[in-house]
Amino acid sequence: MAGDPTRQGIDIAGKSGDPVRAAADGTVVYSGNGLIGYGELIIVKHSPAFLSAYGHNRKRLVKEGDRVSADETIAEMGSSSANRDSLHFEIRKNGKPANPTDYLPRR
Numbered sequence: 001m002a003g004d005p006t007r008q009g010i011d012i013a014g015k016s017g018d019p020v021r022a023a024a025d026g027t028v029v030y031s032g033n034g035l036i037g038y039g040e041l042i043i044v045k046h047s048p049a050f051l052s053a054y055g056h057n058r059k060r061l062v063k064e065g066d067r068v069s070a071d072e073t074i075a076e077m078g079s080s081s082a083n084r085d086s087l088h089f090e091i092r093k094n095g096k097p098a099n100p101t102d103y104l105p106r107r
Helices: none
Strands: 010-013 019-021 026-032 040-045 050-060 073-077 086-093 096-098
Touching (some): 026 050, 040 073
Antiparallel strands (some): 010 086, 040 050, 050 086
């Protein structure tokens, strides 16, 4: 939804089944499909201030309470309600959307 302040982030193209990896060490605080528009969603808490969200997965590989390491595979990419295979990636800082590209490694 364009302009929706609660949903900001980037879509990262790929193929169905590609590994989705945790951006940093943390604890899985949500693993499910109960949030409309995100499909199979995983949310990882990295610190009191930072969360990362990974949406439109084909398959979730972690459950709530799991500890994950940076670069660990936590899901398989899918498409869910999106019209192409991609990962929807968001960062929240103190509960507010932040630009994910500010926190990703440079290519």
